[in-house]
Structures are given as structure tokens and as C-alpha cells.
Amino acid sequence: MRITVKLFATFRKGRFDTEVREVPPGTTVSNVVDAMRLPESTGIIFVNSRHADPSRELSDGDTVSIFPLVGGG
Amino acid sequence: MDKILRVDMGAAGGPKFRTEPVGGFAGLGGRAMTSAIISEEVHPLCHPLGAENKLVIAPGSLSGTAAAMSGRISVGCKSPLTGGIKESNAGGQAAQVLARLGYAAIVLEGKPEGDDLYKIFINKDGVEVSVDNSLKNLPNYPLIEKLKGQYSDRAAYMTIGTAGEMKLLAASIACTDPEKRPTRHCGRGGTGAVMGAKRVKAIILDDTGMKMRPPKDPEKFKDANRRFVEGLRKHPITGEGLPAFGTNVLTNVLNEAGGYPTNNFRTGRFKDASKISGEVQAELEVKRGGLATHGCHRGCVIQCSGVYVDKDGNYVTKQPEYETVWAHGGNCGISDLDVIARLDFLDDNFGVDTMDTGAAVGVAMEAGLLPFGDGPGAIRLVEEIGKGTPLGRIIGCGAAVTGKVFGVERVPVVKGQAMAAYDPRSVMGIGVTYATTTQGADHTAGYSVGPNVLKSGGDLDPLKPEGQVDMSRNLQIATAAVDSTGMCLFIAFPLLDLPETFVALLDMISAFHGVTTTGDDVTALGKNILKMERDFNTRAGFTKHDDRLPRFMLHEPIAPHNVTFQVTDDDLDKVFNW
Numbered sequence: 001m002r003i004t005v006k007l008f009a010t011f012r013k014g015r016f017d018t019e020v021r022e023v024p025p026g027t028t029v030s031n032v033v034d035a036m037r038l039p040e041s042t043g044i045i046f047v048n049s050r051h052a053d054p055s056r057e058l059s060d061g062d063t064v065s066i067f068p069l070v071g072g073g
Numbered sequence: 074m075d076k077i078l079r080v081d082m083g084a085a086g087g088p089k090f091r092t093e094p095v096g097g098f099a100g101l102g103g104r105a106m107t108s109a110i111i112s113e114e115v116h117p118l119c120h121p122l123g124a125e126n127k128l129v130i131a132p133g134s135l136s137g138t139a140a141a142m143s144g145r146i147s148v149g150c151k152s153p154l155t156g157g158i159k160e161s162n163a164g165g166q167a168a169q170v171l172a173r174l175g176y177a178a179i180v181l182e183g184k185p186e187g188d189d190l191y192k193i194f195i196n197k198d199g200v201e202v203s204v205d206n207s208l209k210n211l212p213n214y215p216l217i218e219k220l221k222g223q224y225s226d227r228a229a230y231m232t233i234g235t236a237g238e239m240k241l242l243a244a245s246i247a248c249t250d251p252e253k254r255p256t257r258h259c260g261r262g263g264t265g266a267v268m269g270a271k272r273v274k275a276i277i278l279d280d281t282g283m284k285m286r287p288p289k290d291p292e293k294f295k296d297a298n299r300r301f302v303e304g305l306r307k308h309p310i311t312g313e314g315l316p317a318f319g320t321n322v323l324t325n326v327l328n329e330a331g332g333y334p335t336n337n338f339r340t341g342r343f344k345d346a347s348k349i350s351g352e353v354q355a356e357l358e359v360k361r362g363g364l365a366t367h368g369c370h371r372g373c374v375i376q377c378s379g380v381y382v383d384k385d386g387n388y389v390t391k392q393p394e395y396e397t398v399w400a401h402g403g404n405c406g407i408s409d410l411d412v413i414a415r416l417d418f419l420d421d422n423f424g425v426d427t428m429d430t431g432a433a434v435g436v437a438m439e440a441g442l443l444p445f446g447d448g449p450g451a452i453r454l455v456e457e458i459g460k461g462t463p464l465g466r467i468i469g470c471g472a473a474v475t476g477k478v479f480g481v482e483r484v485p486v487v488k489g490q491a492m493a494a495y496d497p498r499s500v501m502g503i504g505v506t507y508a509t510t511t512q513g514a515d516h517t518a519g520y521s522v523g524p525n526v527l528k529s530g531g532d533l534d535p536l537k538p539e540g541q542v543d544m545s546r547n548l549q550i551a552t553a554a555v556d557s558t559g560m561c562l563f564i565a566f567p568l569l570d571l572p573e574t575f576v577a578l579l580d581m582i583s584a585f586h587g588v589t590t591t592g593d594d595v596t597a598l599g600k601n602i603l604k605m606e607r608d609f610n611t612r613a614g615f616t617k618h619d620d621r622l623p624r625f626m627l628h629e630p631i632a633p634h635n636v637t638f639q640v641t642d643d644d645l646d647k648v649f650n651w
Binding site: 006008009010012017043044046049050051065067068069070071072073 | 308309310311313314315317318319320321322323325326329330331342347351352377394395396516517520522523526527528529532534536562563566633634
């Protein structure tokens with residue numbers, strides 16, 4: 001199935017901003033995160049604009065947005 | 074900080090000042106001080122531009138010490154914008170300098186007859202209040218240029234631009250940063266109009282010859298400060314994200330979350346958000362020879378500020394903050410960072426709140442004065458403020474007034490003050506804060522965005538009403554307390570996530586005063602401040618009906634989540650139920 005992965009802030013370094021990729025059915029959020037080999041733990045993960053658990057199984061057409069812990073105000 | 078300077082601007086024969094002991098206000102700083110004085114001494118039904126209103130300027134209780142992050146100054150008054158009590162704070166150098174001079178507060182009282190404009194100079198030798206009509210109608214940047222030559226290099230300035238002199242409701246008070254640029258503003262609620270009504274154009278503070286305020290227990294203080302700084306550096310928000318990208322790192326976050334108010338709160342996602350994101354902004358600044366990392370006051374270790382330059386490397390403005398980029402960017406459908414930076418400069422120069430000004434432009438677009446996305450048109454509109462034309466005065470009075478003049482229903486305000494860069498329908502916790510805080514729609518008063526969106530300080534679904542009231546209440550109480558210390562509110566991210574950093578702050582406060590301060594003391598302080606503010610607002614005529622969002626937000630669902638605001642009125646009324 002096809003998903004879109006978006007990376008932000010420091011996670012983009014040496015990786016990409018947005019990428020569409022083919023993944024096998026049953027792929028979870030945490031599978032996608034592990035594949036990124038991020039240097040630190042993730043902060044915020046959205047699947048289709050909602051917070052998602054690492055164990056969440058993805059569906060065809062999903063967008064996964066991965067941020068480090070960021071803040072402001 | 075054992076004295077208070079009171080300046081009666083309306084005294085017969087010209088302004089008279091007196092310095093008195095801090096008395097019953099001892100131990101109070103920042104918002105605790107400003108709200109105590111305003112709630113005790115200002116008639117709640119006074120005209121905010123009249124002699125009965127007061128403008129209180131107070132450094133935080135830790136300002137002027139060696140504590141990291143202690144550079145926030147609070148300005149309080151009855152707000153000409155909301156009609157309620159106001160505390161507006163800013164970074165820059167003023168807090169440190171005023172605190173080291175020994176003043177717990179400056180209180181501007183009364184109102185002079187006539188047309189003269191005054192400046193107030195304070196140094197270790199005393200106070201001078203003098204007429205200086207050569208400063209009339211100067212915007213903030215030329216004003217500082219002119220004043221800089223007359224005072225020492227250590228001076229810190231608090232000034233109003235042309236907007237304050239015109240007493241516009243979005244008028245700000247500018248505080249100079251370490252490079253002496255007028256870039257850190259007490260923006261919200263029209264404090265600049267009150268300073269202008271009292272005919273004070275500039276306050277110049279010079280602490281040459283004064284020392285850092287010494288703690289009662291220097292060893293414990295130093296150790297606590299070290300542990301505190303460790304926490305700030307260790308936490309990813311304050312140690313990495315903010316220094317690298319600034320507050321504008323939030324553009325992509327809120328946009329992905331579907332909570333980014335676009336085109337005057339019509340939708341929660343902006344198709345061009347990435348073009349004006351913090352990532353793009355930082356890269357552009359660095360590429361062009363600006364700065365993506367900079368501290369707005371000496372002693373800041375987070376360094377979330379920066380310097381924005383044009384394509385030729387010339388200074389344009391300080392790195393625009395998230396709320397500014399949103400207000401002038403996505404809120405108006407504008408996707409050009411150079412346009413947004415120019416607007417930020419104009420706002421700083423005229424001396425207006427970037428948020429209410431951007432929201433006003435968004436309402437003007439809704440009214441059809443110019444199309445959404447028209448960057449050059451937005452610049453022309455904001456330039457009108459500087460010209461003092463009737464249209465400029467309307468925009469410079471913020472979103473609520475602009476909406477009334479042009480017959481617009483979709484006006485995103487509470488108690489007359491414009492909302493911030495988070496839609497309350499898809500970030501319901503911030504909706505509770507916007508509705509209920511004493512300050513009018515204000516995001517920093519109880520930053521529910523942390524738990525709702527950022528997974529900081531908690532984890533609460535932003536799309537459901539459950540838990541939002543309790544969360545907003547706790548944050549409003551904690552924030553009122555932090556606002557009294559002079560500490561930058563961004564310490565809240567590590568404070569709420571790292572218990573040892575919270576302990577370090579308590580230890581620092583305890584070591585400074587020589588009296589143990591506990592978490593319960595912090596809560597009690599916060600509650601007390603909110604109680605004073607609520608009481609003032611009640612006496613000023615506010616009821617629970619003012620603690621509500623605009624009704625269109627109860628009926629008009631916002632994309633992409635298609636939600637309306639669902640926290641009930643009864644639940645909103647529970648925020649202050651202690």
C-alpha cells in the first residue's frame with residue numbers, strides 16, 4: 001500500500017521533507033519511524049492530522065507526519 | 074527591588090514623581106505586582122485613556138539576578154481594548170535594568186493637560202521627567218536612533234511609536250533587545266495607548282554602577298541555576314527546536330494538526346504553510362547572512378529569536394514569531410516570508426500588536442477591502458496606520474473594531490481581543506483559555522496547545538471537550554505564577570516534563586529569598602493573581618457571558634476535522650471554581 005511520510009524540523013537533516021513510499025499491509029506507525037533511523041525519540045506523530053499511537057496500523061493513502069518534540073507560543 | 078516610583082503625569086504645574094518604599098507590595102513581581110496595583114488602585118469603571126487609569130511597569134521577582142531566563146517585564150493597566158484588566162509582558166533588556174536599579178515598579182498616574190510629550194530617565198542617581206517634543210510622531214526605530222546618542226550604551230528603552238501617540242487600541246510598548254532594536258513588544262491589549270494618553274513617549278533606563286541583585290544564599294542559588302539551565306538545555310523544545318527554528322517551528326505542526334486558522338478562521342489548513350514555516354525561515358535567514366539563533370535578553374539560554382535579512386543581507390526585522398507569521402501569513406492567505414517580514418517591521422516601527430493587526434487585516438479581507446493572499450495590499454493597509462488616516466486608525470484598533478466598521482460577522486475575538494494562531498474548534502483546550510482568561514483571547518495565559526498538540530505537559534485529544542477545562546485551569550494558575558517571576562514562559566516546557574527542573578526553579582526562588590518556596594506556594598500565588606484579576610473584571614462589568622467564544626465557532630465546523638467548539642457554557646464556568 002502507498003503512504004506519504006512527512007518529516008519536519010531537525011528530522012529532515014540527511015533525510016527528506018516529503019516522500020511517498022510503498023509499504024506492506026500491516027505496517028504500523030512504529031515500523032515507519034524505525035525505518036527512518038531517527039537519532040532521538042519522536043515528539044509528535046500525526047496520521048491524517050490526528051495524534052497516533054506507535055502501534056497504529058496504517059491504511060492505503062495515509063499520511064504520516066513525524067516531528068521531534070517542538071514548541072513555541 | 075525595595076522601592077516604587079510613582080509619576081503623577083497630571084500634577085498641577087507639570088509631572089511630579091516620588092519614590093516610596095514598596096510597602097504592602099513587597100515580594101511581588103511581574104504580573105503579581107501589576108495586577109495587585111491595578112485591582113487595588115484603579116477604578117474599574119474608569120476610562121482607560123483617562124486620568125484614573127494607571128500604567129504599572131514591573132520587572133519579575135527574579136529579574137536582575139543571575140538566574141537564566143529572567144528578562145521578562147510586565148506592564149499592567151485597564152485595557153482600552155478589552156475594558157478589563159490587562160497584563161502584557163515582553164522580553165528585551167528593560168526588566169533586568171529596572172530591577173538592578175532597585176525598582177519593583179514604575180506607576181504612571183494621572184494625565185497631563187496640553188500637548189507636550191515627555192520622556193522619563195532613570196539611573197542610579199535618580200529620576201528625570203522632561204518635555205521632549207522633538208520626539209513627536211517618531212516611529213520606534215528612528216526614535217531609538219535619536220535617543221541612543223544621548224544616553225549610555227547600557228541604556229534600555231521602553232517606547233511607544235506613532236500608534237501609541239494616536240492612542241490606537243492595538244498600540245504596543247516596545248522594549249529594546251541587547252542590540253538596542255525596538256523589537257520586543259508588550260503587544261496585547263493596547264498598553265501603548267495608555268502610555269500615549271499619559272503623554273509619555275519614552276522611558277530610558279540606565280543601570281550603570283548598579284550590581285546584579287544578590288541572592289540570600291549564593292551557593293544554593295548558583296547550584297540551582299546550574300541545574301535549571303541543565304534542564305533547559307536537555308529538553309528538546311528549549312535545547313534544540315527553539316534555538317534552531319524559533320517559535321515559527323509551530324507553523325508546520327499546527328498545519329499538520331489541522332488547527333492552523335487560515336483566511337480569517339475559515340479553515341484549519343493552509344496549502345502554502347510550508348513556504349512560511351520555521352524550517353524555511355531559518356534556512357533563508359542563515360543563507361542570506363541573518364541569524365536563526367539569538368537571545369532577546371542577556372541571560373537567555375534558549376535563544377529562540379533571530380534576525381531576518383533581505384536577499385541582499387540587509388536587516389529587515391527580528392525573526393518574526395509564529396503568531397506574527399500566522400497573523401500576517403496564513404490568516405491572510407499570504408505565503409511570502411519577505412512580505413511577512415516587512416509587515417513585522419512596520420508593526421514594530423509604528424508600535425502595534427502584530428496579532429491584532431494581522432487579525433484586523435484578515436477581517437478587512439473578509440470584508441472585501443482586498444483579496445485574501447494580497448501581500449502588497451496588506452502592506453499598503455498597514456502603512457495606513459503610520460499615516461494616521463481613518464482607515465489606518467481602524468486597522469490599528471484591531472480586529473474587533475475593524476469588524477464593526479465593515480459589518481463583518483466572522484470576527485475571531487474574545488472580550489475584544491483577537492485570537493492567536495490556534496483554532497479553538499480543533500484545539501479545544503486553547504478555546505477554553507481564549508474564552509475564560511481574564512486577559513481576553515490570549516494563548517499564553519494558559520497554553521493548552523502543549524498538552525493538546527505538542528505532547529508537552531500532558532497528552533489530551535484536542536478534538537474532544539473532555540479534560541480541557543481542568544487542563545486550562547491548571548495552566549492558567551501556573552502561568553500567572555511564572556508571569557510574576559520575570560522568567561520567560563518557555564521554561565514551562567522543561568518545567569512540566571522534567572520534575573528535577575521544576576525542583577531547580579523552586580530551589581532558585583528559595584535560595585534567592587532565603588525562604589523555602591514549594592509547589593503549593595506557586596499554586597497559591599497563581600490562584601491569588603487570577604482571583605484579583607477576576608474580581609477587577611467583575612467590578613468592571615464583566616459577567617460569565619463574556620467568557621464565551623464567538624458564536625460562529627459553535628455552529629461553523631472547521632476543516633479538515635469538521636468540528637465545532639464543544640465545551641459547554643456550564644463547563645467553561647467551572648474553570649475558576651476553586
